[in-house]
Amino acid sequence: MKRLSMLLATVLVLSLVLCACGSSASKGSGSGSSDNAAAPAKSSSELIKVGVVNNPPSESGYREANVKDMEAVFSKDNGYDLKTAYSLKNDEQLQAAQGFITEGVDYLLISAAETTGWDEVLKKAQEAGIKVYLFDRMIDVDESLYEAAVVSDMAKEGETAVNWLLDQNLSEYKVIHIQGAMGSDAQIGRTGALDAQFASGKMTKVVQQTATWDEAEAKKIVESVINSGEDFNVIYAENDGMAKGAVAALDEAGITHGVDGKVVVMGFDCNKWALRELLSGAWNYDGQCSPFQAGVISDLIKNNKTPASKKIINEEKGFDAKTLTQSDIDTYGLGE
């Protein structure tokens, strides 16, 4: 008898849980978007409806800045009604995009988790008369399916950095090259330009090693070079965190760095804390990877422009410690 009642209770609880799951799942695709679309636009007739399908802000500092920028640019004050959906998974993103099309947005902005699988959804959008913009990431579809793609050119980021380094006119270039996770877009792009210099013999590769974006690993790599007694005068780290790790190793070994120092320190991503290191002269260079595509897209929408080329390279800067100002940090710095 006791067992039976236990069993019944279990079944009851389970069914309740399942019901709860079911009902939340049916809301599923909409629930991600409802948060930010909070105030239902009642006078929405004049507002431009924009649906943004993006990766979640938790993905990285880059994405966080990207999401904030989107929210700031496509605000009500600027005449937009913004709906957002965040997911790292392609199928969830597809579902969300589908949802936006059904809801009837005017514009659809997409930063896809994967490059494939988007044909059908984009065709539906086109049929519904919704204009599609891609940002940050390209998708493998015919160009006719979207208005424009605003993306970063990682290879160009590497070139900008390497050209800056060449402009420093050092008598010799002995480079420690700390790479990001092998195979990632950022790693391939930022490595390319430097590899070309190694190949041409203009710069000497002291060591080229991946720290997979890990700060502590970068420190160990630089430590091992210092311990081997080999000479070097440039550290080219493919993001800010790894540059910080490398500098920690220099500090412990009593090697000077930065402006007026022995070793030139270069990083990427323009985190605010990293730019502050530049401002204090502890580092020399930081390359931008701009998450600010919203302004470009908003400009296209508002002025009804058709870009000359569908692929628009987002303008990205490189900052020199000698010319950096506090206002640059406020404008371009990511995070806090």
Next chain:
Amino acid sequence: MKLKKFNGLGQLTIPVIAIALLVIFNLIRDPGFFSIGIMHNNDGNVVLAGNLISIINGASELAVLAMGMTLVTAACGGQDISVGAAAAIAGSVFVKVLKSGNSISGGTVLLAFLLACIVAMIFGSFNGTLVAVFKIQPMIATLILYTCGRSIAYWINGGATPTVNSPIINAIGSFIPGVPIPTPVLIVVCMAIIFKLLFKFTSLELFTQSVGINGSAARLNGINATFIKLLSFIILGVCVAVAGSIGVSRLGLINHETLLIDIEMDTILAVAIGGNSLGGGKFKISGSIIGAYVIQMLTITLYAMKVSSTDVKAYKAIVIILLVVIGSPVVKKWFNKVIDRMKNKSVAAQKGV
């Protein structure tokens, strides 16, 4: 050292042989590999430097985690794969508290560490409850925190990678002014002493072993197996907080995605290389500590040899496969058989004379 018989080091044979082989290999490759230099760092302190210091210093977090993991392994016969994620949470709490005040004093750091400890112990007891009370396999139970831990750390950080600048934090992660030995190494020594004292003055070691060898027999003898298992996870929680705090202090930065990334696998490996059975039961914490140094020495050796970045993990895997296979019971048995045969032969030969 007195060797009672061939396997005089017992469980420690494999890790000691492994470390000896690596040392010999490095000495042949580069006689100056282990030389220790004295230099001034950029703060003007006299500090020790060299590959040996890098190895011992770099393995600190791993060594601390390996100590706790040994206990969990022994008591539960399974491993906690969430230590890296939990360390990211502990590190985030540590930084959050440090950044909440205006200035960072010794008291703030202590408070931050204590809070990190408490949070890590709570997560530890969550894992422990799933394993000890609900009898879920440790790897499955800790898979939950492994999956969501870094997201939780992200929430605590508020998304960014916060940085802290303070001479005290720098002293914890690098060098205390006037002390030439890296602080993380001193912390490892403290932790090892604490474990030693814990085992000396309590029956924890005995209880853990008996629970690991046969839980029901232990229970029949009046040992609360559930409590011992739970306790092992809580102690691991403390280790996680220590490791997380060291990791954060090294650079004065918390990145929830990369802090102690993939360390759970290295930790389990350290326990295995240390000659501990991953199925629970008898254990030696000293073995796991040596195991941690073996792993770190391997990594530094590969860096020093400038093995191409894409190949490092493959080489590491090859060496580790060899170590684990040599340490396996099958090979050990075979090895002992060969030795016995040789002994018998020599005895027979002596008799023949």
